[in-house]
Amino acid sequence: MKAIAYKKFGNTEVLQTIEQPMPTIRPDQVLVKVKAFSVNPMDWKIRNGAMKLMSGSKFPKHTGVDFSGIVSDAGSAVSGFKIGDEVFGVVNNMMKEGASAEYVAVPAALVWKKPDNISYAQAAAIPVVGTAAVTAIGKMGKINSKTRILVNGATGGFGMVLLQLLKQHGAHITAVTSSKGVAYAKKWGADTVIDYTSQNVLSQKAMCDVVIDLSGKMGYKNARAIMLPKSIFLNVTPQPIEILFSMVNNLFTAKKHVVVLSNPGIKYTNILLGALMNGLEIEINKTFPFEQTKEAYQYAEKGGFTGKVVVEVN
Incomplete structure (x- = not known):
């Protein structure tokens, strides 16, 4: 499968599209076919080395934290999700893992069912x-x-x-x-x-x-x-x-x-899901195709836009 990775700290030029094996899941995890992932400032703070005391300097590293997609497989200990469910969530450790891939394996506790009234792009923009x-x-x-x-x-x-x-x-x-x-x-x-x-x-x-x-x-x-x-x-x-x-x-x-240090979890997500039901608006400023992930980060890092920037994955 394709994924976005980088092998040294730096600007957007260090981002590469690589081929890597499909992730395998543990009993408590789900495998999600990614439909979209969000661009966040923490992504480039980690990538440019500003957070190396927390992220470490082991490469390659991946980018992206929150995502949306479709459940492709579920571990034996997972309940509440089945193949075909539309979901959104976050990777387990933003300092070590990334959502910028065709598939991600994540704990079921960090995935939630996507409301029908929002798009994959909007869902990916919510968690962080x-x-x-x-x-x-x-x-x-x-x-x-x-x-x-x-x-x-x-x-x-x-x-x-x-x-x-x-x-x-x-x-x-x-x-x-x-x-x-x-x-x-x-x-x-x-x-x-x-x-x-x-x-x-x-x-x-x-x-x-x-x-x-x-x-x-x-x-x-x-x-x-x-x-x-x-x-x-x-x-x-x-x-x-x-x-x-x-x-x-x-x-x-x-x-x-x-x-303020945040850690996505069910407590916060339930509040956000309730807000979405009550009219919370999620404005997507611009979407980029997976092949233009580097351009998405270049655009986002310039700032000056409203709402969120999202990368969509075919």
């Missing part, structure tokens, strides 16, 4: 950003109509889900996005929208109970200027050193630096 959004909201503490939340980089895949879920909690949301994302931010629930191409959010007065930086460009040091005396900054793209920094920093200030 959806779990991160639910996890981030859990880190925010009690949220109500008086809670002022600023979402920086608000109309990518993560922001798409986060804005919609936050609106259900009744929070007052300020979204920071480009001019192309203003309409989406309003549609997904933002009360106030700041177009960063014409306005500097950091010039605002201290106004935020929560700042969540989805772009990774603001940073805690800058965010402090717009944070209220007792507030939190959520870091969803931490470098390993920032995890240690947050622990030390929070001992000495009421402006907390909180690292």
Whole structure:
């Protein structure tokens, strides 16, 4: 079968299409014929070596975490799935495995049945950003109509889900996005929208109970200027050193630096499945064929788009 792999850290040029054996399944696993997989920032952070302390330096490595597809086989200990089921899920270890292949073998506990009202591309786009959004909201503490939340980089895949879920909690949301994302931010629930191409959010007065930086460009040091005396900054793209920094920093200030590390599982997925039934929108910005996986990553890494980028597999 075909798969996408790389044999050294680097930019998109290190990505290769290779032939490798069909995966075999353990008793607790299912074999899924992949129909689509999603592109996430963590993919290229691992690929360019930024996460090598966690990923290790053993090659070849694969890319992609979340996927959708059709069950081709199920292990003897698997119940609840049968051949032909339409599913979506995640690979077991994003630092070691990848979803960018014609088939993947994954634990049945990390696979869920695809709702009929969404496409394979939409299903593949949900697990990573959806779990991160639910996890981030859990880190925010009690949220109500008086809670002022600023979402920086608000109309990518993560922001798409986060804005919609936050609106259900009744929070007052300020979204920071480009001019192309203003309409989406309003549609997904933002009360106030700041177009960063014409306005500097950091010039605002201290106004935020929560700042969540989805772009990774603001940073805690800058965010402090717009944070209220007792507030939190959520870091969803931490470098390993920032995890240690947050622990030390929070001992000495009421402006907390909180690292968000998400791990897809049934608890989070049930929340997302419920949200999908209640109208959660999944915007696919662009799809690429499997043969253009490298181009999909080049496009995604430039940023500046709304929603998610997905690769479809024949």
